[in-house]
Amino acid sequence: MGVRLNSFLEKISGVNLTPGIDISGITIEGGYVSDLLSDVMGSAQPHQVWITIMKHLNVIAVASMTGIPCIVFAKDSKPDDAVIKKAIEEGICLVSSEKSVFEISGILYLQLHQI
């Protein structure tokens, strides 16, 4: 079970902030939603997409530690260049979407469960 990352990003009208990273082979198996990085560190799982509005540089380290391949910044929030640069170094895909955290999560849930 899983959803191709590309297909999910299309559904949420996501803008890829790290176009240099090849995501064509990435499949996601779930999602995690939180803005508290201590919580994400303890609970997020590899192969999940992380949906957040937190934009501090530490998000990249947390994603890297937990094995998250892609972070979606909701509500059209965009991290600054230093964060994007670090993400490219770590091979983590960053996406910005105009949709809310609730909508993005709902779309992923429907896709994962093929409702």
Added chain:
Amino acid sequence: MSPKALMKRAKEKGLDIIAITDHNTMANCSAYHRVAAKDDIAFINGVEIQTSEEIHLVALFDEADDASAFDKELYESLLPIPNDPDYFGDQVVIDSNENIIRCEERALLNSSTWTLDEALDKIHEYHGFCYPAHVDVHTFSIIGQLGFIPDDMPIDAIGITAHGDRDRILADFPYLEKYALIRSSDAHYLADVGSGYAMFYLEKPTVSEIRKACMGTEGRKLWNEKEEIK
């Protein structure tokens, strides 16, 4: 907490230096400063800033001019959401005789629009001393919000709660070893004043001396809580 009652309590608890650190404002510092001066208590202009990541930072300033200029910028960085006095109470600004001069309009409870990095830049621009508050609790603490403290963060110390177990904190977060851990009461009520404190070896009671003590330079130092006091 009225200034006179606060100073009386501070004296009872044997505090030589106090800072008031209201949430997102320094509007009351000058009134408290005047009362403290009469009572021979060294007073430090302080504030607890809530950044856009919902991290609490304590900033301390030696110079009243720096403090008020910083406070003005901080106020401008707050979202223009009015305070709801029925729900949160009036945000009163007082004079040293405890008269209410005015009420702050914007809700001080909300976060500043400054990010953590922006807040740190601003504090340093006005020569402030800065540390993340109460890192040993989960709410509004830098470790709770960001997971860990980035290695190159320009902070001067680390704040811990009145009753936080220092050994436990260092065991949980060994990377804090390189910082001075400043314990404070973070008192919201008179009864809590003095419930936690830090002791420093200083030449005079100023922020610049505290900065030296936290760096351990020129013979100044922070009491490590285990050493016997002579």
